[in-house]
Amino acid sequence: MTERNRRTVRDLRRANRTAVLQRLYFDGPMSRQALGPATGLSSGSVSNVVAELAEDGLLEEAGVVESDGGRPRTLLRVAPTSGCLIGVDVGETRVRIELFDLALGELARAELPLTHQGYDVGLIVRHIADGIATVLRAGRVDPARLLGVGVGVPGILDRGGPDGAVVHGQTIGWHAVPLESLLREAVELPVGVRFFINNGAKALGQAEMWFGGGRGVKDAVIVLFGSGVGACIVTDGAIQGGERDSAGEWGHLTVSVRGRRCRCGARGCLEAYTGSEALLERWQEAGGRLPAGADEESAVTALIAAAHPQDAGTAPDPVAAAVLDETAEYLGAGISDLINLFSPERVLIGGWAGLQLGPHILPAVRSYAAGYSLAHPAGRVTIDLGLLGPDAVTVGAATLPLADFFAHGGRRTAPVTEESVPPPAEGWRTGLESRVQREGGPGANRAGVSWGTGPGGTVVREG
Structure with a gap:
C-alpha cells in the first residue's frame, strides 16, 4: 500500500508539471495567477510546480503585466534555451537533419542528397550520424542538452521487439531493419538521450496538426507527396496507428486493377500514378524529355515549366499538361477514398x-476529389496545402521527443513509454510561428540564413 501511494503521488506531480509546461509552451507567456484557471490546479500547486520547473531551469521570466488594482504580475514562459531537439527526415531524395531549441527555433541544419541507390542501410545510418554531429557542432550545442532525436522514415514501424523500432520499407528495400538499435550503436550521445522513430507521413501530420494548417481541427488527413505518397489520418484529435504502424501506407491503395507496376512490386497502386518518380516516368513515356543530369526535384520543376511556361510567348506543352491533369485526377480519386472512409474536416497536402x-x-485535385466522393462527407471537407514548408517532416520528427518531454513533466530521464500528448491550444507561441511567417507560403525561401559546407559535402544552414 505504501508503494502504491508513493507511485500515485509521483504520477500526480508529473501530471501537474505536464499541465503547467504545456500551457506555458502553447499559450504563454502567462502569470502564475492565470495558470491556475488555465490548468485547473490550485494556487498552491501552481506555486510548487513553478518553483520546481524554475529550479530545473525550464522556465524564465518574460516581463510583467499590470493587474486590476494590485501589484504587477510576472509573466513566465518555457525557456527556449533550456533544451534542444533534433529532427531527422529520411526522405527519398535526401536526408535532412535539423537542430532546434526547445521553442522549435532552428539552430542549424545538414542535408545529404540521396541517389536511387542511396537506401543502403549502412549509408543512411552514417548520414544520420554525420548529420547529427554536424548540427551539434554548427549550433555549438552540448549534446547533454539534447532532449532526444526524432526520425521520420518511409515504411511501416514495428516497435514490439527488444531492439526498439524496426522498419519495414518495402519500396526502398528495407525488410525488418532494426534502425533504432543501429542508430544507438552508430551515434555517440549521452546516456538517456533517446531516438524516437516514426513514419514520415505521421511526423508531417503531427507538425501540421500542432503548428500548421491542422490547428483547431479534430478530424484531418495530411498527405505526404514526394517520390511516393503517404497519409496521416487524424480522428478526434488522435493520430491513427498502433504498435505496428501501417496507417501511413495509403499510397499502396489499389486504384487500377492490373495497372502500372508500383515500386512495392504490386500493380495499380496509387503511388504508381501520383508519386513524383512515377509522374516523371509517365511524362517520358508520353514523349517528354528530362533535362540532362537532372535530379528528381529539378525534373519536376522542368515538367511544371513545360506545362505552365513563364514566357507569355511560349505555348504550354499539351503532353506535360495532360500528365499533370491525370496526376491531379488520380490524387483527387485517392483523396476521395480518404474522405469517404474518414469524413475529415480538412485535407492538407505537403511534402x-x-x-x-x-x-x-x-x-x-479539389474538383476531382469532390466528383469521386460521396456528397455528404465531401460537403464538409476543405483541401489545402500544408503551411510548414518542405522541411515539415523534420519539424514533426522533432515533436516526437518534445511530446515525450511533456508527457514526463519535463524530466529528461523518463522510462521508455509511448504516451500521447494532446494537440496545443490556439494560443501557441513557438519558433514555428516565425517559421510560417518566413516561409511566406509553400515553397518560399527564408531570409536571414547563411549556408556552409560540413564534412562529406554536407550542406549546413545556420539561422
Whole structure:
C-alpha cells in the first residue's frame, strides 16, 4: 500500500508539471495567477510546480503585466534555451537533419542528397550520424542538452521487439531493419538521450496538426507527396496507428486493377500514378524529355515549366499538361477514398512534390476529389496545402521527443513509454510561428540564413 501511494503521488506531480509546461509552451507567456484557471490546479500547486520547473531551469521570466488594482504580475514562459531537439527526415531524395531549441527555433541544419541507390542501410545510418554531429557542432550545442532525436522514415514501424523500432520499407528495400538499435550503436550521445522513430507521413501530420494548417481541427488527413505518397489520418484529435504502424501506407491503395507496376512490386497502386518518380516516368513515356543530369526535384520543376511556361510567348506543352491533369485526377480519386472512409474536416497536402506541384494542380485535385466522393462527407471537407514548408517532416520528427518531454513533466530521464500528448491550444507561441511567417507560403525561401559546407559535402544552414 505504501508503494502504491508513493507511485500515485509521483504520477500526480508529473501530471501537474505536464499541465503547467504545456500551457506555458502553447499559450504563454502567462502569470502564475492565470495558470491556475488555465490548468485547473490550485494556487498552491501552481506555486510548487513553478518553483520546481524554475529550479530545473525550464522556465524564465518574460516581463510583467499590470493587474486590476494590485501589484504587477510576472509573466513566465518555457525557456527556449533550456533544451534542444533534433529532427531527422529520411526522405527519398535526401536526408535532412535539423537542430532546434526547445521553442522549435532552428539552430542549424545538414542535408545529404540521396541517389536511387542511396537506401543502403549502412549509408543512411552514417548520414544520420554525420548529420547529427554536424548540427551539434554548427549550433555549438552540448549534446547533454539534447532532449532526444526524432526520425521520420518511409515504411511501416514495428516497435514490439527488444531492439526498439524496426522498419519495414518495402519500396526502398528495407525488410525488418532494426534502425533504432543501429542508430544507438552508430551515434555517440549521452546516456538517456533517446531516438524516437516514426513514419514520415505521421511526423508531417503531427507538425501540421500542432503548428500548421491542422490547428483547431479534430478530424484531418495530411498527405505526404514526394517520390511516393503517404497519409496521416487524424480522428478526434488522435493520430491513427498502433504498435505496428501501417496507417501511413495509403499510397499502396489499389486504384487500377492490373495497372502500372508500383515500386512495392504490386500493380495499380496509387503511388504508381501520383508519386513524383512515377509522374516523371509517365511524362517520358508520353514523349517528354528530362533535362540532362537532372535530379528528381529539378525534373519536376522542368515538367511544371513545360506545362505552365513563364514566357507569355511560349505555348504550354499539351503532353506535360495532360500528365499533370491525370496526376491531379488520380490524387483527387485517392483523396476521395480518404474522405469517404474518414469524413475529415480538412485535407492538407505537403511534402516537397506536393508543395511544388500544388499551386498548379490544387484546383483540379479539389474538383476531382469532390466528383469521386460521396456528397455528404465531401460537403464538409476543405483541401489545402500544408503551411510548414518542405522541411515539415523534420519539424514533426522533432515533436516526437518534445511530446515525450511533456508527457514526463519535463524530466529528461523518463522510462521508455509511448504516451500521447494532446494537440496545443490556439494560443501557441513557438519558433514555428516565425517559421510560417518566413516561409511566406509553400515553397518560399527564408531570409536571414547563411549556408556552409560540413564534412562529406554536407550542406549546413545556420539561422
